[in-house]
Amino acid sequence: MHSLCHLARIPRLLLSRTLSTRTSNQREKIVVLGTGWGGFNLAQSLPTRTNLNVISPSNHFVFTPLLPSTAVGTLEFRAIQECVRTLPSVNNFFQAKAVSIDFKKKKVLCEDIWEHSDAKNSNFTVSYDKLVIGLGVKTNTFNTPNVASREVFFLKHLHHARSIRNRTIEMFEIAALPDTSEEEKRRLLSFVIVGGGPTSCEYASELHDFLTTDLVTLYPKLGPYVKVTLVEAGPALLGPFESGLRDYVMRLFRKRKIDVRVDTAVTSVEVFNKPNYGFEATKAMLSNGEELEFGTMVWSAGLSPVKCTDSLDLEKSEQGRILTDNYLRVLGHEGSVWAIGDCAVMNDKPLPQLAQVAQQQAQYVAHIISGKKGDTDSEFNFFSLGSMASVGGGKGIYDGSHVGDPYGLEAMLPRMKGVLAWIAWRSAYWGKQVSLANKFLIPMYWFKSWAFGRDISKF
Incomplete structure (x- = not known):
C-alpha cells in the first residue's frame, strides 16, 4: 500500500515539474x-x-x-x-x-x-x-615590459594567492640549499610589492608577519637575507585615506624595516644571469635609475x-x-x-x-x-561606510572622515588606528561573510595561525 501511494505521486510530480519549467520559461x-x-x-x-x-x-x-x-x-x-x-x-x-x-x-x-x-x-x-x-x-600593468614573467604575480584571484604562497615557500627552500651563494640568497629572499593601495599594503603587512613569526623561525639562518620593498608611483601610500592614517602606516612600515619607495615606478622587469647564480634571475628597473633584484614580485598597481x-x-x-x-x-x-x-x-x-x-x-x-521598484523610481545613491585596512601585527586603520553620500550628506566619524581598528576590521569582514560555514571557518583559521603558526607546505 505504501509503494502504491508513492506510485500515485509520480504523475503529480511530473506535472509539477512540467508546470515549473513552463513557468520558468515564461518568466x-x-x-x-x-x-x-x-x-x-x-x-x-x-x-x-x-x-x-x-x-x-x-x-x-x-x-x-x-x-x-x-x-x-x-x-x-x-x-x-x-x-x-x-x-x-x-x-x-x-x-x-x-x-x-x-x-x-x-x-x-x-x-x-x-x-x-x-x-x-x-x-x-x-x-x-x-x-x-x-x-x-x-590588473593594470601600464604596458610595463616583461611584467607577465613567471616571477611576477598578481593578487586578484584565489589562484594568484596560491601561486604567491607556493613561490614564497619555494624561495626559502632554494635559499636553504647548501650550494646557494649568499648573494643569491639575498636575491631569492627579496620581495618586491608594486602599488601603494590597500591590497598592496595589506599583503606587505601579512608577508611581514609571515616572515618574522613563521618562516624565520623555521629557517633561522635565512633571516638576515630577507627584504621587503614596497614601490609606489604616487607621492604616498593609501592615497584615499586621511593623511594622519597614511603617516601612521609609513611609521609602522619603517619600524618593521619595510623599504617603502614613493614617487617611484617600475619601468621594466629584466631577466639576467650571474656567474655565482644557480638560477635565472630577475630584476626591476626603477624610474630613478636603480635596479632591484628579486625572487618574487607581487604587482597590484592599478585596474x-x-x-x-x-x-x-x-x-x-x-x-x-x-x-x-x-x-x-x-x-x-x-x-x-x-x-x-x-x-x-x-x-x-x-x-x-x-x-x-x-x-x-x-x-x-x-x-x-525583481519588480520591487521601477527603473526610474529613484536614482542610485551610494552610502560610504568609510575605509579600513589591516596593517599587520594586530593593528589596523579606519577612516570614517567621509561616511555617507559623496554627492549629498556626509558625516565625519572618529578615525581609528591600532588594535581597535584591527578588531573593527576583523569584525566587519567576518560579519559580511555569506555562508555559515565560512563564519565558522575564518575564526578557526585565525586562531590556528595565531596558536600554531601558518602552514608552509608546498603543493
Missing part, C-alpha cells in the same frame, strides 16, 4: 555577467523564483579583502570563497567567458574556458530579456578593463569603464541593460572602484529586476 530571462562583488551580490539578492542565468569564468565569489591573508596562510583559500551554484536564485550557471554582446538581438556570445583536443574552444550564445554587466576588471568590456560598442569613460545613467542603466540601452561594479561608472556621479560600491549597486538593481 523574463535575466542574464548576469560576472561573479564578483556586483554579479554575486545581485544573484544573492534576487528572489528564488527568478529565471536567472549567470555567466563567468569563475564558479565562485572571492571575498577579496581577505585575499592577502590566504597568500601567506593566515587563512585557507576555501574559507573566503562562495560557490555560485549554491544560490537558490540561480537557474543556470555557465562557466565561460563572455566574448561579445549583440544588443539588437539580445544575445551574449560566450566561449568556454576548457582545453579541447582540437585546441579550439566552443562558442555558444545565451539570450536575455534583461542583462546586467558586472565583468569586473583586471584596467577586461577584453570583453573593451570590445563592447558602448559609450565609455576615458578609463574604459561603461557609462551609465544615475539609474545604472547603460546609455542607449535603458530598460534592458544595466552595468555595475568596477567595469562601469555613472556619467554624472562617478564613484571609486570599491567593493562596497558594487555591493550596493547590486542590491539596487536587484530591486528593479
Whole structure:
C-alpha cells in the first residue's frame, strides 16, 4: 500500500515539474555577467523564483579583502570563497567567458574556458530579456615590459594567492640549499610589492608577519637575507585615506624595516644571469635609475578593463569603464541593460572602484529586476561606510572622515588606528561573510595561525 501511494505521486510530480519549467520559461530571462562583488551580490539578492542565468569564468565569489591573508596562510583559500551554484536564485550557471554582446538581438556570445583536443574552444550564445554587466576588471600593468614573467604575480584571484604562497615557500627552500651563494640568497629572499593601495599594503603587512613569526623561525639562518620593498608611483601610500592614517602606516612600515619607495615606478622587469647564480634571475628597473633584484614580485598597481568590456560598442569613460545613467542603466540601452561594479561608472556621479560600491549597486538593481521598484523610481545613491585596512601585527586603520553620500550628506566619524581598528576590521569582514560555514571557518583559521603558526607546505 505504501509503494502504491508513492506510485500515485509520480504523475503529480511530473506535472509539477512540467508546470515549473513552463513557468520558468515564461518568466523574463535575466542574464548576469560576472561573479564578483556586483554579479554575486545581485544573484544573492534576487528572489528564488527568478529565471536567472549567470555567466563567468569563475564558479565562485572571492571575498577579496581577505585575499592577502590566504597568500601567506593566515587563512585557507576555501574559507573566503562562495560557490555560485549554491544560490537558490540561480537557474543556470555557465562557466565561460563572455566574448561579445549583440544588443539588437539580445544575445551574449560566450566561449568556454576548457582545453579541447582540437585546441579550439566552443562558442555558444545565451539570450536575455534583461542583462546586467558586472565583468569586473583586471590588473593594470601600464604596458610595463616583461611584467607577465613567471616571477611576477598578481593578487586578484584565489589562484594568484596560491601561486604567491607556493613561490614564497619555494624561495626559502632554494635559499636553504647548501650550494646557494649568499648573494643569491639575498636575491631569492627579496620581495618586491608594486602599488601603494590597500591590497598592496595589506599583503606587505601579512608577508611581514609571515616572515618574522613563521618562516624565520623555521629557517633561522635565512633571516638576515630577507627584504621587503614596497614601490609606489604616487607621492604616498593609501592615497584615499586621511593623511594622519597614511603617516601612521609609513611609521609602522619603517619600524618593521619595510623599504617603502614613493614617487617611484617600475619601468621594466629584466631577466639576467650571474656567474655565482644557480638560477635565472630577475630584476626591476626603477624610474630613478636603480635596479632591484628579486625572487618574487607581487604587482597590484592599478585596474584596467577586461577584453570583453573593451570590445563592447558602448559609450565609455576615458578609463574604459561603461557609462551609465544615475539609474545604472547603460546609455542607449535603458530598460534592458544595466552595468555595475568596477567595469562601469555613472556619467554624472562617478564613484571609486570599491567593493562596497558594487555591493550596493547590486542590491539596487536587484530591486528593479525583481519588480520591487521601477527603473526610474529613484536614482542610485551610494552610502560610504568609510575605509579600513589591516596593517599587520594586530593593528589596523579606519577612516570614517567621509561616511555617507559623496554627492549629498556626509558625516565625519572618529578615525581609528591600532588594535581597535584591527578588531573593527576583523569584525566587519567576518560579519559580511555569506555562508555559515565560512563564519565558522575564518575564526578557526585565525586562531590556528595565531596558536600554531601558518602552514608552509608546498603543493
